[in-house]
Amino acid sequence: MTSAGRGLYLRRMKVDGTPYRTIWLGADGTTVQVIDQTLLPHQFVVRDWRTMEDAERGIRTMIVRGAPLIGAAAAYGMALAMARDDSDAMLTQAYTTLMASRPTAVNLRWALDDLRNLLAPLPHAKRADAAYRRAAEICDEDAEICRRIGENGLGLIRKLKPKGDRINALTHCNAGWLATVDWGTALAPIYQAHNAGIPIHVWVDETRPRNQGASLTAWELAKHGVPHTVIADNAGGHLMQRGQVDFCITGTDRTTRRGDVCNKIGTYLKALAAHDNGIPFYVGLPYPSIDWTIEDGAAIPIEERHASEVSRIAGRTASGEVVTVDVLPEGSPAANPAFDVTPARLVTALITERGVCPASEAGLLSLYPEQSQAA
Numbered sequence: 001m002t003s004a005g006r007g008l009y010l011r012r013m014k015v016d017g018t019p020y021r022t023i024w025l026g027a028d029g030t031t032v033q034v035i036d037q038t039l040l041p042h043q044f045v046v047r048d049w050r051t052m053e054d055a056e057r058g059i060r061t062m063i064v065r066g067a068p069l070i071g072a073a074a075a076y077g078m079a080l081a082m083a084r085d086d087s088d089a090m091l092t093q094a095y096t097t098l099m100a101s102r103p104t105a106v107n108l109r110w111a112l113d114d115l116r117n118l119l120a121p122l123p124h125a126k127r128a129d130a131a132y133r134r135a136a137e138i139c140d141e142d143a144e145i146c147r148r149i150g151e152n153g154l155g156l157i158r159k160l161k162p163k164g165d166r167i168n169a170l171t172h173c174n175a176g177w178l179a180t181v182d183w184g185t186a187l188a189p190i191y192q193a194h195n196a197g198i199p200i201h202v203w204v205d206e207t208r209p210r211n212q213g214a215s216l217t218a219w220e221l222a223k224h225g226v227p228h229t230v231i232a233d234n235a236g237g238h239l240m241q242r243g244q245v246d247f248c249i250t251g252t253d254r255t256t257r258r259g260d261v262c263n264k265i266g267t268y269l270k271a272l273a274a275h276d277n278g279i280p281f282y283v284g285l286p287y288p289s290i291d292w293t294i295e296d297g298a299a300i301p302i303e304e305r306h307a308s309e310v311s312r313i314a315g316r317t318a319s320g321e322v323v324t325v326d327v328l329p330e331g332s333p334a335a336n337p338a339f340d341v342t343p344a345r346l347v348t349a350l351i352t353e354r355g356v357c358p359a360s361e362a363g364l365l366s367l368y369p370e371q372s373q374a375a
């Protein structure tokens, strides 16, 4: 397998000097290794996946998360399934099981359709190797897509006239390299601006209830030396009103063909505040996160996660022990919708690997003309 095929093509992000991706093939050529994101920022642990069930559980419990990474993980989940049982029955079972792991990120469907279409016509004996090879290609493609999103977003950042002595970005949730294979989507332009010597600072929404911002985005930015400040989710509008935000940028789990953006819960509120304050609201949008089959974001299934993610929170004690504590009164119910939909009218521009476009069907079709007949 080529070095590219083994996912070594791009590893830009370093953790204490060691370059990492978020998912890669183990030395034995069959085990899949991932960073356990449920333990960050307090512990850095690599997990081994040896079965399709390991991959399904890893996606469902958010050991790996982030739309592009979920797609890559599902692709490797299919490879793990084929390595054990290359039958048609297992191909169907793996597709169905992995698809059910999380409902919102369309990357899951994109990757599983890709693998199923590749594997179904193949002789069974060729399926496992083809699946591993395709999964590695998807990882390399994702890394390159995100690198280009970074380049295209950097072009936008260079045009900004900061209100102060540095550019202040605000981001919600984690759409950094931890949400993808490498680079990230929302954070890729920020990394590239930082690498280019542009003075940039990031307001990091903590992003309740799972705190992907506080636990993951802050960790990533710190490791890369990008100045940042973690804020309560509810502080963003105030900072925008006080002229302390030059642009907002987020990722997406599913964007419709007319530009409605489904993303982590709370994104819509940030877009409303940005619109009210005349602040650009950008979305890093990789091709596999576009759902060409729907126009209206209201049709996107919104994942409802367990109430315990709202009622309990994890943290580290002074002695370094990681504990989880209850934060609600005994018996208080909690609701936990994990995503919301920002209508296209509140999105200033979509930053894709092919360029920047308005959040509209015409805008997306100008970059993806091959999709015009898919309507």
Ligand SMILES: CSC[C@H]1O[C@H](OP(=O)(O)O)[C@H](O)[C@@H]1O
Pocket: 065, 066, 067, 068, 172, 173, 174, 175, 176, 179, 180, 184, 185, 186, 212, 250, 251, 252, 253, 263, 264, 265, 338
């Ligand atoms: C690069 S887009 C990542 C996207 O996924 C996150 O959701 P989750 O952490 O639940 O997988 C969030 O919506 C991010 O914007």
